[in-house]
Amino acid sequence: MINPIYSPAADRYESGIRFRRCGRSGIRLPEISLGFWHNFGDVNPLANSLEMAHYAFDHGIVHFDLANNYGPSYGSAEETFGVMMKKSFAPYRHELFISTKAGYDMWPGPYGEWGSRKYLMTSLDQSLKRMNLDYVDLFYSHRFDPQTPLEETMQALVDIVRAGKALYVGISNYPTKAAAFAYEYLKERDVPCLIYQGRYNILNREPETQGILDQAKENGVGFIAFSPLAQGLLTDRYLDGIPADSRMAKEHFLKSSTLTPQMYTALVKLNEVAARRGQSLAEMALAWCLKDDRVTSVIVGASKVSQLENDFKALENITFSEEELAEIDQIVFV
Numbered sequence: 001m002i003n004p005i006y007s008p009a010a011d012r013y014e015s016g017i018r019f020r021r022c023g024r025s026g027i028r029l030p031e032i033s034l035g036f037w038h039n040f041g042d043v044n045p046l047a048n049s050l051e052m053a054h055y056a057f058d059h060g061i062v063h064f065d066l067a068n069n070y071g072p073s074y075g076s077a078e079e080t081f082g083v084m085m086k087k088s089f090a091p092y093r094h095e096l097f098i099s100t101k102a103g104y105d106m107w108p109g110p111y112g113e114w115g116s117r118k119y120l121m122t123s124l125d126q127s128l129k130r131m132n133l134d135y136v137d138l139f140y141s142h143r144f145d146p147q148t149p150l151e152e153t154m155q156a157l158v159d160i161v162r163a164g165k166a167l168y169v170g171i172s173n174y175p176t177k178a179a180a181f182a183y184e185y186l187k188e189r190d191v192p193c194l195i196y197q198g199r200y201n202i203l204n205r206e207p208e209t210q211g212i213l214d215q216a217k218e219n220g221v222g223f224i225a226f227s228p229l230a231q232g233l234l235t236d237r238y239l240d241g242i243p244a245d246s247r248m249a250k251e252h253f254l255k256s257s258t259l260t261p262q263m264y265t266a267l268v269k270l271n272e273v274a275a276r277r278g279q280s281l282a283e284m285a286l287a288w289c290l291k292d293d294r295v296t297s298v299i300v301g302a303s304k305v306s307q308l309e310n311d312f313k314a315l316e317n318i319t320f321s322e323e324e325l326a327e328i329d330q331i332v333f334v
C-alpha cells in the first residue's frame with residue numbers, strides 16, 4: 001500500500017482550541033500542548049506516535065514539548081519527532097512551536113547533565129540534528145544547578161538565542177529564588193524569559209504554595225503545567241486496578257506504591273465530582289488547571305489517540321463553582 005501524504009485538517013484552528021498569551025510576549029500558546037516524555041521513544045510504534053501528533057496538529061495543538069533525554073532511549077523522542085518533521089510537518093514548521101530542554105542526565109561524564117555552558121550548548125546542537133530542525137522555538141534550562149554559577153547557565157541561554165538556535169528561552173523546576181535571578185538576568189540582556197515549566201495538578205499545588213505562579217505573572221513570564229493528570233492518576237486509568245499497558249505497570253516513573261488506599265478513595269471521589277460536571281476525571285483535572293489565568297497551557301502526555309480526544313474535551317468547560325472547588329480541596333486535603 002502506498003503511504004498517504006499527511007494533509008492536516010483544514011479546520012484545525014476552528015475545532016475548539018483556544019490560545020492564551022504567554023506572559024508579556026508576542027506568543028500565544030494553545031491551552032493544551034502535547035508532551036513527548038513517554039510513548040514517543042524508539043521502543044514505541046512510530047505509527048501510534050505519528051497518529052497522536054497528527055491528531056494534535058489537526059486540532060490546533062501546535063505546541064510540542066520535548067527534551068534531550070525523552071525516550072527511551074535517551075534522544076529517541078527527538079529522533080521520532082525528526083522523522084515526523086520529514087514525513088508530515090516540514091511544510092508546517094512555521095505553524096509549530098517546538099520546545100526542547102537540557103538539564104537532566106543525557107550522556108556519561110562531567111559534561112552530560114546540569115547547567116554548564118558546555119552541556120547546554122552541546123546538547124542543543126545534538127537536539128537540533130535529531131529533530132531535523134534549524135532552530136527550536138523554545139529552549140529550557142530543565143533544572144536549577146546549585147553547583148554552576150547561575151550567570152553561566154543564563155548567559156548560555158542568552159547566547160543560544162543570539163546564535164539563532166532558539167527564538168525564546170525558559171526555565172523548568174527552578175526554586176523561586178533562582179527563578180527571580182534568572183528573570184532579572186535575562187530581562188537585562190533583552191532575552192526575557194518566556195515561560196516557567198512546573199508540575200501542577202489537583203494533587204500537587206507547589207506552584208501555588210511556593211509562589212511560582214504569582215512570581216511568573218509579576219515578571220511577565222508565562223506558566224506551563226506539566227503532568228497535569230499526575231501521570232495518569234487523575235484519569236479513569238486506575239479506578240479499576242492497574243492496566244497492563246499503563247505507565248504504573250512499568251513501575252518506573254509512576255510507582256504502584258502511589259496508589260495507596262487513601263489515594264484510591266480520593267480518585268474515586270474526584271471522579272464522582274467530575275461525573276456530576278458531566279466530565280471524565282481527566283477532563284476535570286485539565287479544566288482545573290486551566291481555570292486559573294496564570295496558567296498559559298497544560299502539557300498532556302498520552303499513549304493513544306482516544307486519550308487525547310478525551311483530554312481535548314476538557315476545553316468545553318473550564319469553570320468551577322466555589323462549591324466544586326471546595327469539595328475538590330476537601331477530598332485532596334483530608
Ligand SMILES: NC(=O)c1ccc[n+]([C@@H]2O[C@H](COP(=O)([O-])OP(=O)(O)OC[C@H]3O[C@@H](n4cnc5c(N)ncnc54)[C@H](OP(=O)(O)O)[C@@H]3O)[C@@H](O)[C@H]2O)c1
Nearest residue numbers: 035036037226227228229230231232235246247300301310
Ligand atoms: N519539565 C519537566 O521536568 C517535566 C517533567 C515531566 C513531564 N514534562 C512534560 O509534560 C508532559 C506531560 O507529562 P505526563 O506525561 O506526566 O502528563 P500527564 O498528562 O499528567 O499524564 C499522561 C498520562 O496520563 C494518561 N492519560 C492521558 N489522558 C488520558 C485520558 N483521557 N484517559 C485516561 N488516561 C489518560 C496516559 O497514561 P498511560 O501512558 O498509562 O496510558 C498518559 O501517558 C511530558 O510529555 C513532558 O513534555 C516535563
